[in-house]
Amino acid sequence: MIIKHELWKIAKMPIIWFLLLFFIGLNVLISLTNTDFKEDMAVLKDLVRNYGHDINVEMMTDLGDDYEEKVAWVNHIAKHDGKTYEHPSELLDTYISEKPFNEDEMQKLWQYRSIETYYRVSQDIDEFYQKLDLKDSASAIIGMYGMKDAAADTVRDQFQKLDRRLEELIENGEHKHLFFHNKVYEMHELLFEKIGRALIFELMLLFVLITAAVTNYEFENKTAAVSYTAKRGRKLALAKLAAASIAGFFVILVLIGVTFTTYFLTYDYSGLWNVPISTYFNAEMPLPYITWWNLSFLEYLGFFVLFVIIIQYLFMGITFFLSIFMKNTYLVFFCFLIIAGAGVLLPEIAPHGSNFIFYLQYTPYVMVMNPHEWLMGNGPFTIYKTYEAVTIVVWTLVTGSLCALSIRRFKRMQLH
Amino acid sequence: MLVMNQVSKKFGNFTALKDVTLEFDNGIYGLLAPNGAGKTTMIKMLVTLLFPTNGEILYDGTDITTLDEEYRNVLGYLPQEFGYYKNYTPEKYLMYLAALKGMEKNTAKQKITELLKLVGLENVTNKKLKKFSGGMIQRVGIAQAMLNDPKILILDEPTSGLDPKERARFRKLLNVLAQDRIIILSTHIVSDVESIANQIIMIKDKKVLYKDSITNICEILEGKIYETEVEIANAESFRAKYFSIGERQERDQMTFRFITEEKAIDPAWRNVRPSLEDVFLYIYQDDATLAGSTV
Numbered sequence: 083m084i085i086k087h088e089l090w091k092i093a094k095m096p097i098i099w100f101l102l103l104f105f106i107g108l109n110v111l112i113s114l115t116n117t118d119f120k121e122d123m124a125v126l127k128d129l130v131r132n133y134g135h136d137i138n139v140e141m142m143t144d145l146g147d148d149y150e151e152k153v154a155w156v157n158h159i160a161k162h163d164g165k166t167y168e169h170p171s172e173l174l175d176t177y178i179s180e181k182p183f184n185e186d187e188m189q190k191l192w193q194y195r196s197i198e199t200y201y202r203v204s205q206d207i208d209e210f211y212q213k214l215d216l217k218d219s220a221s222a223i224i225g226m227y228g229m230k231d232a233a234a235d236t237v238r239d240q241f242q243k244l245d246r247r248l249e250e251l252i253e254n255g256e257h258k259h260l261f262f263h264n265k266v267y268e269m270h271e272l273l274f275e276k277i278g279r280a281l282i283f284e285l286m287l288l289f290v291l292i293t294a295a296v297t298n299y300e301f302e303n304k305t306a307a308v309s310y311t312a313k314r315g316r317k318l319a320l321a322k323l324a325a326a327s328i329a330g331f332f333v334i335l336v337l338i339g340v341t342f343t344t345y346f347l348t349y350d351y352s353g354l355w356n357v358p359i360s361t362y363f364n365a366e367m368p369l370p371y372i373t374w375w376n377l378s379f380l381e382y383l384g385f386f387v388l389f390v391i392i393i394q395y396l397f398m399g400i401t402f403f404l405s406i407f408m409k410n411t412y413l414v415f416f417c418f419l420i421i422a423g424a425g426v427l428l429p430e431i432a433p434h435g436s437n438f439i440f441y442l443q444y445t446p447y448v449m450v451m452n453p454h455e456w457l458m459g460n461g462p463f464t465i466y467k468t469y470e471a472v473t474i475v476v477w478t479l480v481t482g483s484l485c486a487l488s489i490r491r492f493k494r495m496q497l498h
Numbered sequence: 499m500l501v502m503n504q505v506s507k508k509f510g511n512f513t514a515l516k517d518v519t520l521e522f523d524n525g526i527y528g529l530l531a532p533n534g535a536g537k538t539t540m541i542k543m544l545v546t547l548l549f550p551t552n553g554e555i556l557y558d559g560t561d562i563t564t565l566d567e568e569y570r571n572v573l574g575y576l577p578q579e580f581g582y583y584k585n586y587t588p589e590k591y592l593m594y595l596a597a598l599k600g601m602e603k604n605t606a607k608q609k610i611t612e613l614l615k616l617v618g619l620e621n622v623t624n625k626k627l628k629k630f631s632g633g634m635i636q637r638v639g640i641a642q643a644m645l646n647d648p649k650i651l652i653l654d655e656p657t658s659g660l661d662p663k664e665r666a667r668f669r670k671l672l673n674v675l676a677q678d679r680i681i682i683l684s685t686h687i688v689s690d691v692e693s694i695a696n697q698i699i700m701i702k703d704k705k706v707l708y709k710d711s712i713t714n715i716c717e718i719l720e721g722k723i724y725e726t727e728v729e730i731a732n733a734e735s736f737r738a739k740y741f742s743i744g745e746r747q748e749r750d751q752m753t754f755r756f757i758t759e760e761k762a763i764d765p766a767w768r769n770v771r772p773s774l775e776d777v778f779l780y781i782y783q784d785d786a787t788l789a790g791s792t793v
Contacts, residue, residue: 303581303583303584304579307547308575309598311545311570313567313646314567315566496547496549498547498548
């Protein structure tokens with residue numbers, strides 16, 4: 083009953099609805115940034131439907147046979163110039179400015195060029211992984227960030243562990259699956275970094291606002307003297323926390339729901355849900371994504387959503403703690419931003435020669451900065467296999483204790 | 499019975515109340531002191547918003563902090579600054595407070611209808627509180643304090659912001675509510691409690707100075723209050739000589755109401771019965787907030 087009343091207070095805050103609608107609009111816009119590649123990407127759907135996503139000998143033979151037919155067609159339409167083309171891209175590159183072909187032929191040529199990319203890249207995967215040396219990656223990172231002493235040793239040590247995981251990954255064949263060619267399309271970055279980070283920060287704003295506003299509601303409306311002297315007394319703070327949790331979950335459902343619905347309706351992932359996230363095609367940087375566990379795209383997405391939800395509730399806990407002591411939404415909001423800023427900036431100014439720099443990464447504030455590298459060995463400072471788990475468990479305990487402490491303290495707090 | 503036992507309250511180095519010992523039985527108690535004397539601090543301790551630095555507050559022999567919900571269940575409180583949700587109707591706001599008081603929905607609805615009628619707001623139950631006048635808001639405040647039919651009703655400066663007509667109405671209302679409960683009425687306006695309080699509590703120098711009936715308190719000044727007429731030209735020297743507690747100008751003369759320990763040395767002096775206000779002004783004569791009262 084009380085929770086219903088507290089929820090009603092949140093529902094009557096226009097700023098929450100305004101921000102929610104604004105963020106939905108923003109996320110829809112971000113989601114649509116790669117629509118130029120939509121047709122191009124549709125080629126992959128056909129390939130997966132015809133050959134499956136697992137790149138093995140049989141699949142490559144079938145695809146190769148099919149590809150030969152396509153190359154034959156390419157040479158057929160190009161017969162007037164007397165040359166033989168080995169790939170559709172050669173013909174396209176030759177006639178890119180002249181365009182002597184009709185519209186249908188051009189469309190087909192672009193499609194074949196995409197197939198060519200998938201076929202030829204698939205052929206080169208083994209060679210790439212044979213040459214991939216994580217020691218070089220470690221040295222490059224150590225040099226790039228000016229690491230030395232213990233910090234440099236840690237990076238080398240972690241890359242050694244990652245190397246063992248890479249061997250396992252190769253043995254499993256996780257790297258050899260068709261997926262969007264993300265060196266071109268950067269779909270992982272779009273979904274988990276651009277949209278993902280936007281979602282995290284938007285939800286953070288909404289969570290902090292909802293929690294602070296409902297917790298401080300009585301003080302800001304000068305009704306504390308009446309509310310907290312009623313039978314329920316200071317326990318009202320618990321009802322407020324419960325209401326903020328429910329409202330927060332609703333906000334998560336709406337924002338993530340609408341954003342992902344837009345994204346997955348725009349970009350067709352059918353047939354790709356079970357592709358390992360560590361597949362070579364998902365690579366966007368010279369070092370491909372290497373998850374510490376064999377995770378499919380769908381599993382990775384599931385973990386992403388789970389982490390986003392947990393982190394938002396951690397932010398809620400911190401905000402609740404601040405609200406109990408500050409009793410002013412604006413003050414809580416700015417204080418939260420200062421803590422978040424400090425959480426992100428402290429590791430930047432830490433000395434790069436000690437392992438302390440790695441310990442400073444274990445905060446939700448740092449964790450949310452690179453959601454596209456969660457559960458992976460790709461972040462130089464968050465390379466630990468248990469980084470996400472430790473961060474979440476430690477901060478759940480810290481935040482839980484802070485909330486328990488603040489509730490206990492609030493029971494005997496002097497309310498002037 | 500509600501008991502304050504050797505209660506002191508400090509805010510850092512500042513002592514707001516010192517060794518306050520009081521007992522409250524059923525009846526109306528007027529807590530009378532100028533602003534800043536510690537009335538609100540005392541009230542806030544009685545309603546569990548503040549906690550004593552030393553001493554204890556007992557209800558029926560048990561510390562109120564130990565009683566917790568059980569104590570607040572019999573408590574009704576109208577704070578000095580009664581806050582409200584301006585976009586709520588009185589009915590909706592009272593429903594919320596009833597829920598906080600642990601009342602069942604149907605019981606609450608019935609009680610709210612009854613109370614809004616009692617405070618004369620039955621025709622505006624669906625009007626938003628932001629459209630209410632100060633007096634109407636105060637009546638909503640009284641209604642909320644009465645929601646759980648409290649055994650202890652504490653009202654902090656309940657008439658501030660009310661016009662004289664509304665004050666009179668409020669006093670009448672209190673008389674209706676006064677049966678079988680403890681009512682503590684904190685005020686710095688003497689007339690608020692003069693006609694309705696069974697006992698008056700006066701606080702001075704952080705301590706309880708008097709807790710007695712109005713008649714007994716007024717006896718303090720028995721034979722010491724006079725009225726007399728003085729030429730306007732002599733008013734200044736009269737003021738300098740005697741402690742004036744009220745002045746009124748009539749044509750070319752000033753009528754003084756004043757306090758003196760001397761017997762009537764002038765036959766024109768008329769000995770008058772002391773009122774509670776006279777005592778109040780006498781006790782707090784060195785308090786700056788008392789300047790400017792009239793006879």
